[in-house]
Amino acid sequence: MEAGLPADTPAPRLYRTTPAPKLGIVHLGLGAFFRAHGAIFTEEAIAASGGDWGILGVSLQSAGTRDALEPQGGAYIALELAPEGAKARPVQVIAGVLVAPENPEAVLAAMADPGVKIVSLTVTEKGYCHEPATGALNLEHPDIAHDLAAALPRSAPGFIVRALARRRAAGLAPFTVMSLDNLPHNGQVLRGVVLALARAIDPDLADWIAAEGRFPATMVDRIVPATKPEDIAEVEALIGCHDAAPVMHEPFRQWVIEDSFVNGERPGWGMVGAQLVADVTPYEHMKLRMLNGTHSSLAYLGYLAGHETIAATMADAVFARFVAKLWKDEIIPALTPPPGEDLGAYAEALARRYANPAIRHRTWQIAMDGSQKLPQRLLGTLAESFAAGRHAPGLQLAVAAWMRYVGGVDETGAPIEVKDPLAARLKALSDSAESPEGKVAALLGLREVFSEEMAAALLAPVSAAYARLVAVGARKAVEEIL
Ligand code: CS2
Secondary structure, three states: OOOOOOOOOOOOEOOOOOOOOOEEEEEEOOOHHHHHOHHHHHHHHHHHHOOOOEEEEEEOOOOHHHHHHHHHOOOEEEEEEEOOEEEEEEEOOEEEEEEOOOOHHHHHHHHOOOOOOEEEEOOOHHHHOEOOOOOOEOOOOHHHHHHHHOOOOOOHHHHHHHHHHHHHHOOOOOOEEEEOOOOOOHHHHHHHHHHHHHHHHOHHHHHHHHHHOOOOOEEEEOOOOOOOHHHHHHHHHHHOOEOOOOEEEOOOOEEEEEOOOHHHOOOOHHHHOOEEEOOOHHHHHHHHHHHHHHHHHHHHHHHHOOOOEHHHHHOOHHHHHHHHHHHHHHHHHHOOOOOOOOHHHHHHHHHHHHHOOOOOOEHHHHHOOHHHHHHHHHHHHHHHHHHOOOOOHHHHHHHHHHHHHHOOEOOOOOEOOOOOOOHHHHHHHHHOOOOHHHHHHHHHOOOOOOOHHHHHHHHHHHHHHHHHHHHHOHHHHHHHOO
16 A cells, blocks of 8 residues: 555556557457466467457346446456466457447447457357257247347357358458357357358358358367456455456366368467467367366256355365266367367376366356256267266266256255356256156256257166155265265
């Protein structure tokens, strides 16, 4: 505290110290993850190899991030949290923020700007308006139904299609469309929903996008828990400035990108650690199944066992042994390692990342949107295990824990705040029967999530696992299968 200032003088507000970079990227879904991952890679790439790659952030839902970042000129602090301590860095690559529902026209105009070469997305699984089990566009999705008829869209696919139509009409090349969400074949899924929507609006437009467009697949990885009020206070104490929108992240980061961009135009991400490859598939399987698959398993089981964070769950020896077993006996046997990767070492590194006590990643946060996450995180491994005649009791227990979780009542009888686009249906299905088998059968009937074949294979083992969760609780049920 400087001499002469009263003790309660508010800290000055953080503000950018360098001019905003010229735009080259529009990013849809300006959440904490992108600001702690893609934005930082991009800022470093500009520093390493130049280019006009400033980012216009677009929030598709709420105004919160814009309201926090605008008075800061788009600057914010990224706080790296290692077990040994925290390191703060200012990030200044976000040149502006738009809130799509307030001004969809401005978003489309920005996306149609000739200077913009890439539109990237972190809109979470549900933002693709697809059916998680098949990847196909859900034409009955309310936002898609709206976007089919209206020129000013609501959904991410809607913005992409309408903006590409403007570019085509103006004689411009399309922008590259790059998904940064945790979906398998995210580029292909995005291309599929964009083409399906374009085809329903204007088949010529769809043909043009199919011929000229590029939708590189990516694998993204960095653990970035949602920023909490106490994080804002911690950053202020550390840097002496008030930042209304800091992001908290672990030291680790990985980004694997399929090198397929319109006219080859992209930032020099490869110079700052991103891996540009021809085929992302083995990397995304490794990450989605080994990281996200166990994250979700620990989230449902850990939450039911009363653990608030992943680090707290990992500090419970029963869960640490459980996750090690999931990797070794159930997940790794169903994977083909990417070139040069040692999956055993990858698992050990994940265990250390999860145990990082400085990262307070809530089990409740990861438990969100399970209906959109289960297929790629758990069910792919289960399908391959069944086909190979292998048992996967741990993953079956995790599926049962998801079912127990979406029933909305925890082991102490307290309500669970279930966040999921299908929450109401999940609750109704769970309530439609009394017995574990009845509940499990009802939930396995969700064709958006479980194929008929998968449902048939899971009915007996998941019913048995569910019954154990009810009889002895999650922690004991985990212990029983060790
Ligand atoms: C997590 C992911 O919230 C979740 O579902 O599993 O956000 C996870 O932290 C990231 O994918 C790590 O890269």
